[in-house]
Amino acid sequence: MDSQTANTLHQAPRTVFFDVSTLNPDKVTGIGVYMNQLWQHLKDHPKVKFIPVIKLSRLKNRKKLEAYLGRKIQPLWPWTGIATKNAVYHGPDFKISMGSSIPKVVTIHDMVVFEKSYNTSAFYNKGIDDLTAVLKSDLSAVIVNSEFTKQEVLKYFPELASKTYVTYLGCDRSYPLPEKIASLSTEKYILFLGTLEKRKNVTAVLEAFKILCQKGTDHKLVLAGTWGFGDDEIKAAIAKFPFPEKLVHLSYVPNTQIEELFKKATAFVFPSLYEGFGIPVLEAMSLGCPVVTSNEGVLKEVTGEAALHASPHSPQEIAEKLEQLIHSEELRSKMIKLGKEHSRRFTWKTCAEETLKVYQKI
Template sequence: MKIGILSWILDRERTGIDNYLYNIVREMIIKDKSRDITLIHYRKTDNPLYQMVNEVVIGSLPGNMENPLSLSRALKREEIDVLHLPSHMALQVNPFFVGSQVKKVLTIHDLIPFFFKDKLPFFYKFWAPSLKLIKNRPHCIITDSQNTRNDLINHLQIPEEKIKVIPLAPNKDYTFMEDKSPVKDEILAKYGISSPFILYVGTVELRKNIPLIIKSFYKLLKSGVECKLVLIGKLGYGFPEISQTVETLGLGDQVLFMGYVPDEDLVKFYNAADLFVFPSLYEGFGLPPLEAMSCGCPVISSNTSSLPEVVGDAGITLDPEDCEGFTKAMYQVMTSPALQEEMSQQSLERAKLFSWKKTAEETWKVYQEVHKEGY
């Protein structure tokens, strides 16, 4: 069985979806599947994964759309049996027209375009129609959570037997550090941050409910708790409004936007933080809270979409519209070392339930089932 994977998302700075593909491919390589995997993308890069598997570079159409003719030729030349599209991003429609001889697996991480059109850039509005167009073409659809599976059934009318839920996992390097003092000193000095601090990781955009974090943090400061709010992630849609909220509340010195941070530093931030807050309105999975928990950081998140599946009873989950509730929970954690320690231990135990090894194994089983029996 030969597997082809569209891998262009590996050719950029890795975030959530990119980490998904990177980690499952890496685990498949560890399980000695490298000879059976062909990564297909648009341009050569120095990503080490390409040195360990078969690599095919094909041309792309404007806007990074797959060139169906080049892709069809590559699939035939490499004798690909199963093609995996690891994301529905970038309007990946063309691969579903490359021929019936290749079985197709599609990962749909979320249905954000259906629910948050007013909180996303204009081009996102084209994703919903594209998903409706391709919904019957893959032989199997993988989702990260039961919540997304339910969304696919309810909003796209996809047969439930066609959908396989395979949870994500934290990066194996995101681990709890027993001696945090040197790590905290290093990260604070490097990035010019003072302690204590509350951490958020993810795209800094309206859909992530960033204004609520800022307003809750403002009320926390008014209650007498002295700390910083550190937001890590690229600046996304609606950032001017977010920035205006900071300015209006006079928090320019307390709210720090760090932009993209490499993995080797991000794990140190998770370990150095006193609390992780994630009030997102909707998540297909919610990887940052799990990454934080794997480092033993106490977590407060919203109780919507897939987040309860990830956080479980290890963290505090709240209505994402409840600003007062978030402020109260933040106050409780930041003023109680005993509660921080209890939540830290609960986080570590919860994180043990997830691993990229299991994610990769379950994904490979889908390849085998699709190749052998079809859907």
């Protein structure tokens, strides 16, 4: 640990109330990965006591969460923390559950609720109201996962400019021993991993892959993910796809299979239209899978020169980039090397240390 980090940790608060109310031990994805990784890297800090807390409406989940986290969880009463000196409360999942006067930090992972085309009307209206209430509350700091998301927050809440801090996420989580996926044991395939929803641009992936099929590709397309908003359009595109034998849908993929999926894929395609960070592209890189992704928004920011970029609005461009990786082993090897080097910059240890610095600043 360098002297600057040691000095920062020395000045950190003595107590952090870390809200785990929405963590689901049975399905740790997305924000759950973030919460779990922060907890694992901070729970045994020598100078700061991290106390997991849970709001009263989630108390029925407490025993399962305690078994998962390996620590007793404290109910979040209205008076929690009032008498605790040098304490901070952190809501890591968009929400603030504490109303007391201690400093409060919230993590905003994206501002997609402000994008009407990616939400139901009910969720759009409620999401804006809920997130606005959080960001207009008495906050000491807002943590975001990228410069892109910081600008999205400030577009709607410019008054938070001096309180908003970027802490990039990590992609270096460990996986259990991989399980074999029988249906893909000898197949060549291109992989998409993520919720099958409108903003992930799955229909463009299907259009791009159709172009490859028309050229006689020997690859399949694996769509790994559960259904999400706008799935009617995606299901319709799959139903009329002219090469159905080339499509494989794996639904939810457990951690025991993710590593094998990435390592055996020829390429990972992720031309999402809107992300707050984009952990899957970095995980793919770290596991030696070259990436084709969007040339705009946060995905350009987090992948730099270590991925091939295409317009998410052009299936033709996406197909061309995939075709390059399929037919050029030299390019594929180059992108695998660049991807592994680039992904090493994004660690959960660094994310935890940067989070501690935010606590210290407030």
